[in-house]
Amino acid sequence: ALAKWRVVQAVKVLGADGNGTVSSIAQGLQWSAENGMDIANLSLGSPTGSPTLELAVNQATSAGVLVVAATGNNGSGTVSYPARYANALAVGATDQNDNRASFSQYGTGLDIVAPGVGVQSTYLQNQYASLSGTSMATPHVAGVAALVKEKNPTWSNVEIRQHLTNTATPLGNPTQYGSGLVNAEEAVR
Structure with a gap:
């Protein structure tokens, strides 16, 4: 279910080829x-950080925005940027068996996981496709965050972030799964 209280607003920061600049993401x-x-x-990432991007994440967080970011898809034990920044909620991907997806980046910066394999999504030319990646997992967490905000409109981004991690279903090693699998039912209970 989509939270009823808020319009979803697309903010284009990447080009048609899927590439972008730190400046466009920060803007x-x-x-x-x-x-x-x-x-x-x-639902984007880079292996390298940037003071400009970190500042943008920090300023957005200070302004009350919950920044939910994909950990990356190269399967390494290092979370990509901007998910690696402390003020971003870093989201990894699980497969259909709730195991860490083989491509999902992990490590000490991972906060939470969500389904990221074979996710039905909109695609080019008004089509739908089954897609995989941490970029597919991240919207699950953002969506649950919106439901939590709808139920608790006075909660800050920090409170929502803590609530999401507190209500996640533990799956094992925190470096592989963070606090666990996002759990919408528990989060809005």
Whole structure:
């Protein structure tokens, strides 16, 4: 279910080829903060950090935005940026058996996981496709965050983040799964 209280606003920060710049991502976060968005879904990532991007994540968080970011898809034990920043909620992917997806990046910066294999999604030219990646897992967490915000409209981004991790279903080693699998039922109970 989509939270009824808020419109989903697409903020384009990547080109048609899927590439973008730190500047465009930072500007998208700034726009989200300035326009009162509660949650920013960042289904994107880079192996390298940037002071500009970290500042944008920190400023958005200070403005009340919950920044939810994909950990990356190369299967390594290091979370990508911007998910690696402390103020981003880093989301990894699980498969249909609730195991860490083989491609999902993991490590000490991983906060939570969500389904990320074979997820039905919109696609190019008004089509649908079955897609896999941490970019498919991240919207699950952002969506549950929106449901939590709908139920608890006075909660801050920090409270929502803590609630999501507290209500996640533990799956094992925190470096592989963070706090566990996002659990919408528990989160909105």
